[in-house]
Amino acid sequence: MTDATRLTALHQAALLRAGHASSRDLAAAHLDGAERENHALNAWLVIDRQGALEQADAADARIAAARAEGPAALARLHPLAGVPIALKDLVSVRGGQATAGSRILEGYRAPYDAHITERLKDAGAVILGKTNMDEFAMGSSTEHSAYGPTANPWALDRVPGGSSGGSAASVAAYHAPISIGTDTGGSIRQPAALCGIVGLKPTYGRVSRYGIIAFASSLDQVGPFARDTRDAAALLHAVAGRDERDSTSAPIPVPDRWLSLPGPAEAAASLKGRRLGLPREYFVDGMEPGVEARVREAVRALEDAGAIVEEVSLPHTEYGLATYYIVAPAEASANLARYDGVRFGPRLGDGDVLANYLATRGQGFGPEVKRRIMLGTYALSAGYYDAFYLKAQKVRTLIKADFDALWAQGFDALVAPTTSGVAFRFGAKMADPVAMYLSDACTLPVNMAGLPGMSIPCGLSEGLPVGLQLIGAPWAETGLFELACGYEAITADAPWRAQEPSALALAADPATPTPRQRAAAPGAGLAG
């Protein structure tokens, strides 16, 4: 067998069904890679070899039983049965850790499964472990993890993006074919772009947030990472849909089309006549020329395939950053009030309840989380609520209306850069919070409007991946998948598609420094 870790999830599933591979062998191959390279990447906070192999054995038994029963039973198996997967360390898996990248949840064990964990277990997917992330998903580089930064598999002195940096890096490094992330302002799409993989933030309400540690409840969505669109669609299909335990999860049907997306010829042909908007505000000042070039080449390729591309305007884009950095911290400051050292997690201090709160929260949270809690508390405090929070909610209406106007004009989707630059070096944005926040300028308006957004690889700039962002109307994930499949089909032979992340060999060398050592090196100074 060729190296199974290079195959897509659905290709691995086909091998399992055909009896050409066992889930145990697949899990072991991925675990070997993760264990070999994690010292250099720090993508994983937990590599659960024993638990994964037990799940794999159970999946092998299911597949064997289905095979014995006949072709119909084999066809009824879930597409992800026996397929390895990584979960961001804010997804609850009963009995396991869920740190959300924070010291304040050190030692916490999830007493129940998240909705998506239940769904993945029912499907027979094999959970290999938990991935690194910015603390409470607040950050764009994974440098704000309390457990050290994650390195980018394309360049070990650069960030993988964030907050779901570990989930993105693990898939880019072939430690798992698919993984789960969350996206509040770009935390799936931005790391997908920086690591050269596919990432999708679904429509708000598409996936239940039950059992997912909350950051900003009106913005958070759970979504897939994968190395191609079909895998991303299959994973979203596995976890999407109404769940009674999350009242914001919507009773909207999950299309089976996601499991039977068009083949290359049909997908390429379907680009003809698709009406795509190119929002001019997303080509921001200071955009790296190589990134702009790749994005414009991708747009031209879509046009050459028959898509109708028109420049459009989203006039309130420039207000997105300020609006987001009021709304998200405000919601976070409320959500994070629960970390008080009373019911779970470490309890610091030995005084009365107030002294314990101050000590537990003061020492348990890292600098970025404290900044956001401070911002949010201020924006919600007496006398400032109208000026900040209410004002931001009103501007949110205008940002959403910009998009609504384009859907009303009949656009099928918008195409834009995911980020204005490629993966940056450790420390480059740690001294200035605003510089870090600007990393998400092209992704956060999509969360403000609750829309589905996807990042797909569209080439390299200076040897580092560039992402093309596709934005759809509410519940229009199918159209994004078809568009992405079409783009994959028309660029299937592009040389950059054949290129593996350039630092993987280095990551496998035991002498390679850890990301923490690199980030602490002179010139990469990590500031609070």
Add this chain to the structure above:
Amino acid sequence: MAILSRSDVEHVAHLARLGLTAAELDRLEGQLNHILDQYAILARLDTEHIPPTAQTIELESILRDDVVIPSLPVEAVLLNAPAHEGGFIVVPPVLGGE
């Protein structure tokens, strides 16, 4: 332009129940003011007649069926408690002490 004074920062830290060191308060005063400066752009927009958006999907209020469903077992909840006794979580003193 400084919007927040050092004592404002201390007050917000108290509201947020964050015990911060003097060095942290110093750093936050500068950083928060720098971030608040970015908010100034919003003043350019006239939003007097714009309704606020708190949620983006238009769902009717959804109520679940009025049936009893099991909660987490007490033992599972207590497993994470820093201190517990007799099936209850021990909470630090809330009243008294001064």
